[in-house]
Amino acid sequence: MQYKEIYRLKRVDNNDFPAIKELFWKVFKKRVSLQYLQNKYNTSHVGVNYICSIAYCGDIPVAFYGAIPQKFKNNKGELFVAHACDSYTLPNHQRKGLHNALAKFAYKIMKEYDMKYVYAFHSENTYRSTKKLGWKEHKNLQRFHIKVNTLPLGKVLNKLRWTNLYDVFFKQKVSQEAIEKLTSEHKEKYRLKFDNNFIDYKNSFKSHYCVEIDDCVFWLKIQAIIHVGMFYAPSAEALQKAMKKLKRKAFFLGITEFLFQVDADATMATQLKTITKPKESWLVGYLDFDPEIDLNDFIFTYSDLDTF
Incomplete structure (x- = not known):
């Protein structure tokens, strides 16, 4: 595939946040602080950090797929899920398969930590982009x-x-x-x-x-x-x-x-x-990694949202 020839995909670590901040500014023309990004993706409180992926073209950050691990529980136990929350690519690097490649890269990381599914509160853009990745629909x-x-x-x-x-x-x-x-x-x-x-x-x-x-x-x-x-x-x-x-x-x-x-x-x-x-x-969309998972067994709230 084309992206393999010119792009370097990697799991995000703490050194990548200046690049993520730069990418956010170039795509949205909005400023966000380095501290905000580091704190948002510092999910050490659940025991798992950085399940995101980033793509570089040379030394230039060109695309990012952000997700946050979350711990859900009921009266019988706890499990991990992933909340997909950010995805952006520089305009001149779009339509080259980067979004799908970064998403699948992140999904491998999620599976390593036995996350049961990845979900999102869909916008029109995320709804379209996840269709190609085989996502399913839950309810609004x-x-x-x-x-x-x-x-x-x-x-x-x-x-x-x-x-x-x-x-x-x-x-x-x-x-x-x-x-x-x-x-x-x-x-x-x-x-x-x-x-x-x-x-x-x-x-x-x-x-x-x-x-x-x-x-x-x-x-x-x-x-x-x-x-x-x-x-x-x-x-x-x-x-x-x-x-x-x-x-x-x-x-x-x-x-x-x-x-x-x-x-x-x-x-x-x-x-x-x-x-x-x-x-x-919002429509709740998801991709399950465990065939036994039924989202009817879950209750979602506004505070689950990454930006809440």
């Missing part, structure tokens, strides 16, 4: 938008990067009691292992907050609007009451919307439907 998440009628000051703060202001109003520490509530449902199904190690990992490159209102718990991030990664409510009525109080906070902070993205089979979806109607969100 549901998204719920809850509006707040207030001045959009949150968008201004986000644009000016003054988001540290939220640290004054929301706590970042997640208590053990909050963790137990957030992981108390669907124990028979596999869910992303949510513990202090995972929380520390996420907070190494994004700011997250834990809000406890009465018996309800919300784990969220704020970027112009409030994105809720997961929540726990003992009942739909309790959720409705907690949301009224949470909306008051959002009103005074100039946050115009709450966004939830949840598995259609999750208790969260059932409870949110008592507040507003859902819209169709």
Whole structure:
């Protein structure tokens, strides 16, 4: 194949992050810090690091396939899966088989660590690119938008990067009691292992907050609007009451919307439907490495997303 003649493919290590940063800038014309990339792909908290692949043409980085190992658990045990999250190639190196080659290179690494499947929350681009790799379709998440009628000051703060202001109003520490509530449902199904190690990992490159209102718990991030990664409510009525109080906070902070993205089979979806109607969100696509795996045995949440 053509890519074998002029490209060098390798597993990413810590020395490749300046190249990944350079590649990100050339493809998207957006700046991202070296620290952000290193922290995002430093998944030592699950015991596996760097299941990504990168292609060089000479000394020039030309394509990258990014994936993150994740640990899912149920009441019987734990297993590894991979979340495919980034893929970009310089324009003049596209249509040469690099994406497929890098993906297959990464899949070999994943199999070495007994990862059961690789999955993604599909965009149009990823949906097209994975078809050639034999990916399958699971189902769509549901998204719920809850509006707040207030001045959009949150968008201004986000644009000016003054988001540290939220640290004054929301706590970042997640208590053990909050963790137990957030992981108390669907124990028979596999869910992303949510513990202090995972929380520390996420907070190494994004700011997250834990809000406890009465018996309800919300784990969220704020970027112009409030994105809720997961929540726990003992009942739909309790959720409705907690949301009224949470909306008051959002009103005074100039946050115009709450966004939830949840598995259609999750208790969260059932409870949110008592507040507003859902819209169709990302399709979960996957490639299984273990024929015994059934994604109906898994519950996905917004906080599984690499950028959450």
